[in-house]
Amino acid sequence: MFNIIEKFLSIDGEGPSAGEIATFIRFLGCNLRCSWCDTKYSWEKESTTERLSSREIYDYIKENGSNNVTLTGGEPLIQENIHELLGILNNDENLKIHVETNGSVDIGCFKEKYKSGNISYIVDYKLPSSKMTECMNLSNLNSVDFNDTYKFVIGSKEDLNMAYDIIKKYDLTSKCLVYLSPVFGAIELNDIVEFMKNKKLNKVKLQVQLHKIIWDKNARGV
Numbered sequence: 001m002f003n004i005i006e007k008f009l010s011i012d013g014e015g016p017s018a019g020e021i022a023t024f025i026r027f028l029g030c031n032l033r034c035s036w037c038d039t040k041y042s043w044e045k046e047s048t049t050e051r052l053s054s055r056e057i058y059d060y061i062k063e064n065g066s067n068n069v070t071l072t073g074g075e076p077l078i079q080e081n082i083h084e085l086l087g088i089l090n091n092d093e094n095l096k097i098h099v100e101t102n103g104s105v106d107i108g109c110f111k112e113k114y115k116s117g118n119i120s121y122i123v124d125y126k127l128p129s130s131k132m133t134e135c136m137n138l139s140n141l142n143s144v145d146f147n148d149t150y151k152f153v154i155g156s157k158e159d160l161n162m163a164y165d166i167i168k169k170y171d172l173t174s175k176c177l178v179y180l181s182p183v184f185g186a187i188e189l190n191d192i193v194e195f196m197k198n199k200k201l202n203k204v205k206l207q208v209q210l211h212k213i214i215w216d217k218n219a220r221g222v
């Protein structure tokens, strides 16, 4: 069984399916404590709204009728029964599964196990403003492929510089999609654009969180 914080149908606010409808499943629990976390409610067991089995989650996804599924948290890959759920989802080739993972969990074994291509990983790289940089699993930088996304969450100019260094050092743009995703309200978007222009940062996308533009920035379940 999984402790579910919230589940809902909405539009994907970020990532490669941004703007398309998607079913979201938010799990309880995170092993990190990012300074700017906007889903702190996912840390607390009291926020659990229901407990669902893998089959019940799958049935909910199918009822919603969206091909896109985002597993998020908290941290989905530390859920006790996550392999059971991923196994079921992996067998439905009509679904496109995005696993939003915080960058601290080694995705290598997951990619090895689920090879058929309908599961992809949106991997965060936590930069200095998060105070979680030392928790990053660097092997993920070599595990990602063209199906996956690296998301650098930018809260400061120092973050931008480190993101640039990592992208270049690991030649990330030749391996996977690469996004710069600003912490809402923490940095001017124009500063990021100027940085990208100055550094001639090709094949990197600036991505704003659509759901925070459409709804209140603190709204849940959207």
Ligand code: SF4
Pocket (backbone or CB within 6 Å): 030, 031, 032, 033, 034, 036, 037, 038, 039, 040, 042, 073, 074, 075, 102
């Ligand atoms: S990894 Fe995500 S859920 Fe966990 S503390 Fe950081 S922002 Fe919050």
